[in-house]
Amino acid sequence: MTQIIVTGILLSGTYALIALGLTLQYGVARIMNLANGETLVAGCFIAMWLFTTLTINPIVGLLLIAPAAFAANWAVYRVALEPLVKRAKNRGQLEVDSILATFGLLFLFQGMMLLTFGGEYFNYTFLAQRFDIFGSGFGLNRVVAFAAAVVIAVGLYIFLYHTRYGTAMRAVSADPKSANLVAIDVARTAAIAFALGGALTACGGALLSTFYTFNASMGVVFTMKALIIVIMGGVGDVRGAVLAAIILGVAETAVASLIDPSLTLAATYTLFIVVLLFRPQGIFGRPTS
Amino acid sequence: MNSLSQKEIIIGIGGVLAFALAACLPLVDQGYYLSLAVNITLYAALCTAWTLFSGPTHYVSLATAAFFGLGTYAVALWVDVLPFPLLVAFGALAAGALAGIVGAATLRLSGVYFVIFTLGLAELVRQIVTWAQATFTTRMGLYVFTDLREMHIFWMLLALTAVIFLTGWLINRSRLGFAMRIIGDDETVARHVGIDTAKSKIVLFIISGAFIGIAGAICAPRYGYIQPTSAFNPMTSFLVVIMALLGGTRKLWGPIVGVIPFVILMDFITVRFSNYMPVAMGLSFLAIVFLLPNGVTGRLEQAWNKFQSRKSAPSSTETAA
Amino acid sequence: MNAIALNVSSARKAFGGLVAVNDVSFEVRQGELLGLIGPNGSGKTTMLNLISGALKPTSGEIALDGAPIAGLSAYKIARKGVARTFQLVRVLPSMTAAQNVMAGAVFGHRRLWGEDAMHLAHELLERVGLAGRGSLPVGAMTYIDQKRVELARALASDPRVLLLDEWLAGLNPSELKIGIALIEQLSGEGRTIIMVEHVMDAIRSLCDRCVVMSSGIKIAEGGVSETLSDPEVVRAYLGDDDA
Numbered sequence: 001m002t003q004i005i006v007t008g009i010l011l012s013g014t015y016a017l018i019a020l021g022l023t024l025q026y027g028v029a030r031i032m033n034l035a036n037g038e039t040l041v042a043g044c045f046i047a048m049w050l051f052t053t054l055t056i057n058p059i060v061g062l063l064l065i066a067p068a069a070f071a072a073n074w075a076v077y078r079v080a081l082e083p084l085v086k087r088a089k090n091r092g093q094l095e096v097d098s099i100l101a102t103f104g105l106l107f108l109f110q111g112m113m114l115l116t117f118g119g120e121y122f123n124y125t126f127l128a129q130r131f132d133i134f135g136s137g138f139g140l141n142r143v144v145a146f147a148a149a150v151v152i153a154v155g156l157y158i159f160l161y162h163t164r165y166g167t168a169m170r171a172v173s174a175d176p177k178s179a180n181l182v183a184i185d186v187a188r189t190a191a192i193a194f195a196l197g198g199a200l201t202a203c204g205g206a207l208l209s210t211f212y213t214f215n216a217s218m219g220v221v222f223t224m225k226a227l228i229i230v231i232m233g234g235v236g237d238v239r240g241a242v243l244a245a246i247i248l249g250v251a252e253t254a255v256a257s258l259i260d261p262s263l264t265l266a267a268t269y270t271l272f273i274v275v276l277l278f279r280p281q282g283i284f285g286r287p288t289s
Numbered sequence: 290m291n292s293l294s295q296k297e298i299i300i301g302i303g304g305v306l307a308f309a310l311a312a313c314l315p316l317v318d319q320g321y322y323l324s325l326a327v328n329i330t331l332y333a334a335l336c337t338a339w340t341l342f343s344g345p346t347h348y349v350s351l352a353t354a355a356f357f358g359l360g361t362y363a364v365a366l367w368v369d370v371l372p373f374p375l376l377v378a379f380g381a382l383a384a385g386a387l388a389g390i391v392g393a394a395t396l397r398l399s400g401v402y403f404v405i406f407t408l409g410l411a412e413l414v415r416q417i418v419t420w421a422q423a424t425f426t427t428r429m430g431l432y433v434f435t436d437l438r439e440m441h442i443f444w445m446l447l448a449l450t451a452v453i454f455l456t457g458w459l460i461n462r463s464r465l466g467f468a469m470r471i472i473g474d475d476e477t478v479a480r481h482v483g484i485d486t487a488k489s490k491i492v493l494f495i496i497s498g499a500f501i502g503i504a505g506a507i508c509a510p511r512y513g514y515i516q517p518t519s520a521f522n523p524m525t526s527f528l529v530v531i532m533a534l535l536g537g538t539r540k541l542w543g544p545i546v547g548v549i550p551f552v553i554l555m556d557f558i559t560v561r562f563s564n565y566m567p568v569a570m571g572l573s574f575l576a577i578v579f580l581l582p583n584g585v586t587g588r589l590e591q592a593w594n595k596f597q598s599r600k601s602a603p604s605s606t607e608t609a610a
Numbered sequence: 611m612n613a614i615a616l617n618v619s620s621a622r623k624a625f626g627g628l629v630a631v632n633d634v635s636f637e638v639r640q641g642e643l644l645g646l647i648g649p650n651g652s653g654k655t656t657m658l659n660l661i662s663g664a665l666k667p668t669s670g671e672i673a674l675d676g677a678p679i680a681g682l683s684a685y686k687i688a689r690k691g692v693a694r695t696f697q698l699v700r701v702l703p704s705m706t707a708a709q710n711v712m713a714g715a716v717f718g719h720r721r722l723w724g725e726d727a728m729h730l731a732h733e734l735l736e737r738v739g740l741a742g743r744g745s746l747p748v749g750a751m752t753y754i755d756q757k758r759v760e761l762a763r764a765l766a767s768d769p770r771v772l773l774l775d776e777w778l779a780g781l782n783p784s785e786l787k788i789g790i791a792l793i794e795q796l797s798g799e800g801r802t803i804i805m806v807e808h809v810m811d812a813i814r815s816l817c818d819r820c821v822v823m824s825s826g827i828k829i830a831e832g833g834v835s836e837t838l839s840d841p842e843v844v845r846a847y848l849g850d851d852d853a
Contacts, residue, residue: 032401034408084578092400096347099404100534101578103527108571115564220523224409231402262420269413276394276402464716464723471713474702481662483688483718483767 003136004254010142012249013149017204018222019229019241020156021197027173027236028193030091031081031098035105036226037219039069039198041113043205044214048124058126058210059148065206066199073198077191080105085190106219113216123213145207152203157238169193173236201226221265228272234282243283247271308451315440323439327511329552330446331504335525336533336544337453338500341460342493343530344538345469348403351526352391354411356384356498358521360505362418365431365515373435377506384502385495387414392491407526415521422517435510445507453500457541460496465489524570528555531573537584546585612640614676615802616771621660621670621680623653630656632826633670638771638804643797645813645820645834646806649847653826654806655697658773661804662694663687674770691719691770695760695777697806701748707755708744711735711762718767727766734762738792754785761792772796774805778812790815810838822846 018040025033046065050056056064084101088094127141160166171179172189180186208214229248233240248271255267275282293301314326335353343350360380367376391410395403460466468489471479479486509515528551536547551573558569581588616638623631631653638644646654659665661672663684672680679687693714702710711731715722722730732744738758743751748759757777764772778789790812797803797816807813813820813834820837822830824846830837837843 032404034404080575092347095400096349097578097582099349099401100530100574103530104571104574104578106571107527107567107574111565111567111569111571114567220408221412224405227405227408231405260420260424262416262423265409265413265416266420269409272406273394276398276406280398280402467713467716470704471702474704475700477664477696478700478702478713480684481664481688481694482713482716482763483685485683485685 004257005250006136006138007142007257008250008253009246010138010146010249011253012245012247013146013153014204014208015225015229015249016153016242016245017149017207018201018226019233019245020153020238021199021201021204022223022226023230023233023236023238023241024169024193024197024200026230028169029077029081029190029197030085030094030176031077031194032095032102032227033194033197034099034102034223035109035219036197036201037221037223038106038109038113039073039201039219040205040208040222041214041216041219042109043069043202044209044212045113045117045122045216046202047206047209048122051126052124058206059144062148062152062203062206065202069202070195070199074191074195076105076198077194081194082187082191085187106223110217110219117216119215119217121213121215124209126210139211141211145210148207149204152200153238153242156200160238170236224265225268228268228275231280232271232275232283234284237282237284240282240284304451304454308447312444312447315443319440323443325553325556327439327443327446328556329549330443330450331508332529332532332548332552333545334446334450334453334504335501335529336536336548337450337457337541338497338504339529340533340538340541340544341453341457341500342490342497343533344543345466345473346490346493347473348396348400348490349530350407350494350497351404351523351530352388352407352410352498353501353526353529354521354523355387355407355414355526356501357505357508357525358411358414358418358517359383359387360502360507361509361512361515361520362431362505363502364506364509365433365520368433368435368509373437373510377503380502380506381499382502384505385499388495388498389491392494396490396494397487411521411523411526415517418521419517431515433509433513433515437510439511442507442511446504449500449503449507454541456496456500460493461541465492469493527570531570531577534577534584535573535581537581537586537588537590539583539590540586543584543586612642614638615640615642615674616661616804617671617673617676618657618661619671619673621657621672622668623656623660623665624668629826631660631667631823634821634823634826634828636821636828636831638802640802641797641800642819643793643803643805643817645817646804646823647808647810647813647820648823648829651825652823652846654823655775656826657823658694658775658804658806661687661771662692662773685717688718688767691767692773693718693764693767693769693771694773695757695764695775697775697779699753699756699760701751701756701759703749705748706745707735707740707748707751707759708732710748710759711744711766714763714766719770720766720768730766731762734765735759737765738762739788754781754789757781757789758792765796770802772801772803774803774807776806776808778807778809786812814838 022033022036025031025036043065047058047061050061050064051058080101081098084097085094088097127144129140130137131140131143160170168184168189171184172186176186225248229241229244232244248268251267251271252264256264315323339350339353363380363383364376391406395406468479468484471482471484472486472489476486512519532547532551533544535551536545537543558566614637618637619635620633621631622629622633634657646657648654656665660667663682666681670680671678674690674692679690702713708728708731711734712727715727715730735741735744738761740755740758748756751759761777778786781789786809793816817834819832820834821828822837822843829846830840830843
């Protein structure tokens with residue numbers, strides 16, 4: 001039992017990062033980024049490449065991966081998504097457009113990675129030692145990845161809630177029109193939020209690659225998980241996303257070890273349905289409408 | 290509103306002729322072109338059924354592969370014991386039931402929830418089917434042996450497409466169709482004039498899903514050996530979205546305009562450059578969003594309206610539906 | 611005296627900590643034209659939204675002809691016979707004027723279809739002064755004509771209670787005259803109407819009675835002239851509003 005909970009929580013660290021990335025992108029930049037999982041996979045591959053060819057420790061590698069992902073996502077937003085935000089007449093149209101456009105990006109990026117790496121699974125050995133928690137052994141790489149995720153998430157929290165710029169971001173998330181009135185550059189803030197979201201996701205990918213076998217086409221599954229976490233936690237809600245990530249990580253681990261590993265998605269969906277039926281506004285969300 | 294206009298009669302006759310002509314194809318060729326025509330007809334049926342729901346509601350459904358796979362499995366599981374037509378009906382029921390459940394869970398909420406839910410649906414159903422198969426039986430794949438040949442499948446798919454068209458046309462003339470147009474324009478108004486918006490959407494989604502299930506059932510004998518990964522191939526869902534949007538979803542015949550060229554193009558790409566398929570799909574999505582937001586038929590309609598207004602005939606024709 | 615058509619008792623709507631409608635009670639009798647007035651942000655539109663089902667009340671009861679409707683979905687309330695117009699005009703942009711009006715006839719309190727619905731639509735368009743314009747796309751119409759279409763749509767369901775949310779707002783003086791005459795005519799035919807309105811002249815000339823709200827609370831109710839001279843009402847307007 002402890003084994004399941006600890007394994008689940010260790011896994012949830014990376015889930016939380018991916019979900020935080022997605023929630024920033026959707027909450028602030030208003031783009032439901034269905035290509036988010038591809039950023040994650042790119043993070044995996046870059047971390048592996050840095051480690052195997054340049055022998056750069058993946059944790060140190062984050063210092064390179066995060067800015068690179070930030071720049072790439074910023075460019076994607078400016079080139080491909082901002083035009084849609086500008087032309088959309090209403091929220092519904094932007095929603096449909098951004099869903100279709102990010103599907104396009106999903107397949108484009110996935111296709112390019114498939115052309116480069118093929119469909120095989122990859123992994124590499126990093127800190128594959130035993131680490132004891134409550135008397136049970138866990139991979140040290142998982143523990144280190146979790147610790148790094150916690151540091152990044154805390155950093156994000158401090159940024160959002162204790163800096164001027166983070167406050168601006170939350171203002172845009174709450175109400176873009178009013179934010180504009182108090183002299184916040186909404187377009188720029190949205191682009192930066194999108195880029196920051198991409199950077200968080202790529203970090204999640206890099207950490208994931210230290211203990212997980214990955215391939216070029218697994219992005220969608222992670223997008224799916226991140227989406228469910230975001231909805232469960234409430235869009236734009238940092239605490240909610242973290243709690244939802246833990247719930248999902250533990251539930252998946254429990255189903256995989258107690259029932260059948262091939263039913264993890266079913267576990268995810270069961271949670272999703274429960275949330276949709278009973279708390280569509282998220283765990284901490286207030287009922288609206 | 291209940292009698293047919295002259296235009297409708299002409300379109301009706303034209304449609305029947307087109308279907309009759311298409312049905313003669315197996316007499317000419319039984320090889321490559323028939324196989325291509327089966328693919329085209331299959332996607333025409335899938336895309337038109339998809340558009341029945343996603344056209345008026347603007348909800349992007351990715352549930353196609355789940356419905357299709359259920360139809361295929363309905364046939365594969367019982368083909369040795371029950372007659373084929375009954376199994377096709379099973380496929381329709383199973384897919385319709387799944388659509389009802391998904392609709393009830395998500396269609397009361399905003400479009401994003403629906404897309405996300407359907408995104409993983411095929412994979413979910415595949416996992417459950419695979420798990421159930423492995424747990425309760427010993428086989429992984431299923432064989433489907435029937436006397437049905439490619440041309441029979443072609444005829445069945447063609448007939449299915451015709452039925453979907455007819456259904457779509459009937460829906461457009463019904464209260465449900467009118468309700469959907471109102472919902473598409475303004476959901477708040479729809480609720481305030483007395484439309485049960487959630488129920489309307491769910492009913493339409495069930496109809497659409499059941500047709501897709503039938504298509505899956507019809508195709509089961511074509512594959513012969515059924516595996517979960519091929520029956521619930523998520524690519525089917527995405528290809529249907531691309532083709533339907535490429536053609537345009539405002540008119541019933543819009544999707545077909547996208548299906549024909551895209552299936553031919555896809556055929557070409559998979560033969561020569563199969564590795565480039567995802568990239569091609571990605572570019573297609575982006576092209577639709579940026580260049581053809583209303584599809585080819587939407588673009589044509591726009592051009593036609595411009596042409597009409599340039600002609601600027603003061604006698605505006607009666608356009609009441 | 612006529613029977614009570616709509617009875618609102620202690621209706622309350624809270625958005626988080628903000629109470630937009632605070633235990634408001636009033637009633638409307640059949641054939642009555644009730645004005646619902648008050649300064650900006652006093653909760654009038656929220657009150658209408660509670661009646662039409664656009665919002666669910668936090669607590670309280672609303673009854674239509676004695677049957678409870680509070681908390682029902684908007685479509686159910688519409689079918690029971692409540693029709694409304696919107697503060698910012700809402701027409702169905704892809705359709706013609708006649709189809710817009712038909713939308714009100716097909717699904718609501720009265721459920722017509724086909725020729726009957728079309729016929730009623732044209733008849734109502736004529737009533738609101740749009741005779742012969744049924745086949746025009748509604749998007750190409752002027753603001754007042756769109757408002758007329760919206761009113762005709764609300765009438766198409768033959769509602770037991772008609773809710774007008776600032777239907778006269780944004781009209782120029784000559785349009786205003788036409789608009790007031792139209793509402794007067796509807797009222798004269800015995801329709802039960804609740805109108806939220808800022809145009810005081812309209813309230814004075816049209817309404818039998820009015821309810822005044824301020825900061826979510828009902829502060830006065832009664833005949834129009836005495837209510838409008840009530841010191842608390844005057845204070846509410848001069849204190850909270852720049853009027």
